[in-house]
Amino acid sequence: MEKILIKYLYDLAMIVSYISAGDLCNKWMQDLDFENNLDASMLLWDKDGIPCRKTCGILCNSNPLCRSFFYHPSLMNCLGSQSYKRGLPSGQSIQKGWEYYTRSQQCDGDYTFNKTLGLCYKIHPETKIYFKAMDACEAEEAKLIIIRNEMEFVHVRDALISASPLTFALNGLRKILVDGTITWKYWNGQSPYLDWEPGEPDNYLGDEYCGNFFTIPGHQYKFDDVNCFWHNSFICQKYI
Template identity: 30%
Template sequence: MYEQAEPVRSPFSGPDSRQPSGPPPQPRPVRQSGSRGRVRHGNGASDKQREDQDTSSHTYKNAEEVKRYATSADRAYPGGASGRRGLCSFLRARSSCLAAGIAVLLSLCAVGLAPLTFSNKQEISQLSTAVDALKRDQDDMSTTVDALKRDQDDMSATVDALKRDQDGMSTTVDALKSEQDDMSTTVDALKRDQDDMSTTVDALKRDQDDMSTTVDALKRDQEALRRLSTTVDALKRDLDNERSPTATSEPRLQEKALPCFPASCPEGYTKWRGICYKAFNTDKTFDQATAACGEDGGTLAMPRDAETNAFLITLHNSVSEYRPFWFGLHDQREEGRFEWVDGSALGPYSSWGPGQPDNYGGREDCVRYFAYSAWKYKWLDHDCRLKFYFICQTAPGTYCILTIS
């Protein structure tokens, strides 16, 4: 009733193929689109749609290929219509299997992508946390850098202040050194003054000894005067008796001079080497000072040697250390030829200051002592019309005793 169907030939076997009849060979596997193992980002539905399209395209290509082989087989063998029907049934069964396999594969891909997406989210979260921490560290570092810059500015200001202080201290040290040098100079001057004062003290002690000797001599002279006064009184009484009217004869009186004795110096004068000296603290011209000394029977002082000059300086300082004093030397009669006020020549001794005498301005003919500077107590010619202190000298007075016989 039914005709036996002919066995279906494999469309992949040629006319000379000796392979037995059976199910057709498996078609080439469907290739997945995209990179294997690569994580897809974006919409999962669109990815699945693209995969379905790729699978359908490959299935269609395989079906066309099978159909092409089948058509050639139908042309080569009889009974080709039945073979085509069997082939179509096979293809429909294979398409269902392929669709089911594709669905399973897509499910597996979705299940595999889920943990990957979660893992990526965790990594992204961790990266975001790390980025935030780095930003905070960057902010902290910026704050630290700003603080360090401020500290650097403060340190620069401190260094500048220290440099200014150092400069100030250097200036102070230089000033102190200068003051120290000045003090050393002052100390040296004081030492020299001390030496001069020691010399002056020694001279004063010698003068005191001389004055003590003079006082003792004056005391002896006073005692002699007292005795002489007693003698004079007795002689006066004898003379009165001799002149009485009862006397029968009047003898002739004869006067005889006895040796004279030196008297003391005028008031305020100091005796030195038999000469009386006095420093006056009154301002006078040279001529006025000469006249004042003449009132005491003397002249302006004449220091003819170093010892007398040193003694006059002592008198000078006893009145004033910083005022100039006239003494008795001049060249008023002939310029450049200095002489003492008693008319005698200057002699071998002199104590001129540096560059003196210079007759400055042509009017300096009288001599005085320097009163200041390094030339203190040296001789200086000056204008005779100017007024200064002065020193006088005079010889001590004498007294003589007359006897009547």
């Protein structure tokens, strides 16, 4: 009886989510051009018992890391993926009946879409302190940018070089205390990819607890620590 009640509540929650989410057709586009080369390590979940493709889409839409999903109507199986690559995860590529959907490759307003990164980003040349920059990004339904790997760093660095002149550009990096150890994390708690400017972080004047890109010409546009209350340009990102 308890399991039946839990399933009922889950189904009800999915219906409510669907109603509140509205029509997902403008957020997703179907892509049946499978190449069968998706790395299984990019898989976010593999869920059975998902009643329809739109429920699968709602699950993906609620996860900022999800860039595409697979749905099998007969099996009621939903696979969420971090990748835009076509194909099915290892071991399932020979099965037929799968539908593949990617996020619509469009950005709202004056955000720029980067297909390689699977996100929209916007460089704000105006300056704000870290916390006000966070507020400004959230007002646009975005977040201060996080860098997860070297590929993302290179793309963002090149965008910053094109947007020069900027002095600094805030990212979502913060210095925090974890289990008695001072470490750098992003606003979502994720461990960062770090590529510091030579001599950084230097904790200048003992009060640099936020992260930014050192965008002064002649430098390498790498990471730098900065006082959270200094006014700097900043970069917002949103996953689509």
